[in-house]
Amino acid sequence: MIKTALSKAPDTAEAIADLARQLAGGSPSLVVLFFSSRHDGAAIAALASATWPQSRTIGCSTAGEIIAGEMTDGAVVAMAIDQAVADEVAVAVIDDLAKEGCVDTALAALGAMANGDPETHVGIVLIDGMSGKEEAVMERLGDLSDLRFIGGSAGDDLAFQATTVIAEGRAMHHAAVLAVLHVPAGFRIVKTQSFCRTGKTLTPTRVDPENRLVIEFDHQPASVAYMAAVGTETIEQAAGKFMSNPVGLMNGDDPYVRSPQAFDGQALKFYCAVTPGMDLELLESTDIVTDTGKALADANADGRVIGILNFNCILRTLELKAKDLTGDYARLFTVPMAGFSTYGEADIGHINQTATMIAFVG
Amino acid sequence: MAGQVLRMIDKLVEARAKGNATVASTTRTKLLLKGIKVTNWTATSPDDPEMIAKIREVAKEMGVAI
Structure with missing residues (x-):
């Protein structure tokens, strides 16, 4: 069984008690909490560990919380995954994302679970969303393990100051949390982004990956090339196209979206690093609610999905809010779902303007 | 020579997947995502020393001996 709960109680202790009441009755092996940065992360971590002492507890701060039926701000959501669904859970922490070998050490701490059968083991990864280390973490995880690690970058309600990840009673900054679940009945991965191809290609020819900057596309200043691609005459007009016209590294027809953040002089800063020489296709936005609904229907065509963890990009949330569609989006989920609005999504790599989900089957 | 990259x-991929299609x-x-577009390389593609070095790296x- 998978249960989810939402609490809007402003007092942290009251919110955790509220969640505990709603989640009572099961024997969860894992409780995952996503909380607004209005709550103190250390208090959430300590209270969660004390409230569910028989369970592993992990989570992170958000840029908005999501539960089936509602998208919120300033709240806490939780998912309790029962032992019948995940009969074994391993948790490890990367305390300092800047430390060399940190991913290797954390993965070793997960033990044999990190190299379990990829059909029945799935990973969760929650990373400090202000660290800028997501690409390195995901690449190294992929080097060392064949498991899918799905997750997101913690948020802080759009303050862009400090985000928090929690595990086993501890709250941490500049850190990441890894969990591996053994789910005998299996799982499905949903990766959905709402864009179509335009046929226009931009190839980064000069980049600064540490700062997620593209200095040149096709040997032209990045700003000039992007403006030409989106058909605008000024930088201001082009900046207005960022959300509807990101670029994608195409894996067949499946884009790994890289979203522009801002012009930095003649360069273009992205929300994730891009690789020089790899063609990026200009994308055009489509309908998030329709596309997500189709992805969910495909994932649950046999009706076996019993719960979903959802890592939804903050840029998608902002678009849904601007179009007054948050309710429509949240109501697409007909099984227990908990998630949050992220500062970046994880599935094989670090991506933007995407929702990555783990759909547990029963 | 041709086709070495492929x-x-x-x-x-075979060493890593051990027959698992997923x-x-x-x-x-x-x-x-590491910058190697697999579909760009065929059995007749010229041997590109730069790409060969990159794949070795x-x-x-990834802990694979090739």
């Missing part, structure tokens, strides 16, 4: 990619697919995606990172 042979190295195939060997890397792992083979995700390994190819990992290569794409990636294989080492």
Whole structure:
């Protein structure tokens, strides 16, 4: 069984008690909490560990919380995954994302679970969303393990100051949390982004990956090339196209979206690093609610999905809010779902303007 | 000589996937994200020393002997 709960109680202790009441009755092996940065992360971590002492507890701060039926701000959501669904859970922490070998050490701490059968083991990864280390973490995880690690970058309600990840009673900054679940009945991965191809290609020819900057596309200043691609005459007009016209590294027809953040002089800063020489296709936005609904229907065509963890990009949330569609989006989920609005999504790599989900089957 | 890049990619993917089609697919995606577009290389592609070196480096990172 998978249960989810939402609490809007402003007092942290009251919110955790509220969640505990709603989640009572099961024997969860894992409780995952996503909380607004209005709550103190250390208090959430300590209270969660004390409230569910028989369970592993992990989570992170958000840029908005999501539960089936509602998208919120300033709240806490939780998912309790029962032992019948995940009969074994391993948790490890990367305390300092800047430390060399940190991913290797954390993965070793997960033990044999990190190299379990990829059909029945799935990973969760929650990373400090202000660290800028997501690409390195995901690449190294992929080097060392064949498991899918799905997750997101913690948020802080759009303050862009400090985000928090929690595990086993501890709250941490500049850190990441890894969990591996053994789910005998299996799982499905949903990766959905709402864009179509335009046929226009931009190839980064000069980049600064540490700062997620593209200095040149096709040997032209990045700003000039992007403006030409989106058909605008000024930088201001082009900046207005960022959300509807990101670029994608195409894996067949499946884009790994890289979203522009801002012009930095003649360069273009992205929300994730891009690789020089790899063609990026200009994308055009489509309908998030329709596309997500189709992805969910495909994932649950046999009706076996019993719960979903959802890592939804903050840029998608902002678009849904601007179009007054948050309710429509949240109501697409007909099984227990908990998630949050992220500062970046994880599935094989670090991506933007995407929702990555783990759909547990029963 | 031609086709060495494709042979190295195939060997890397096979070594990692051990017959698991899902792992083979995700390994190819990992290569794409590392800057190796698998579909660009065929049995007749010229041997590109730069790409060959890159694949050797990636294989080492992934713990695969090719």
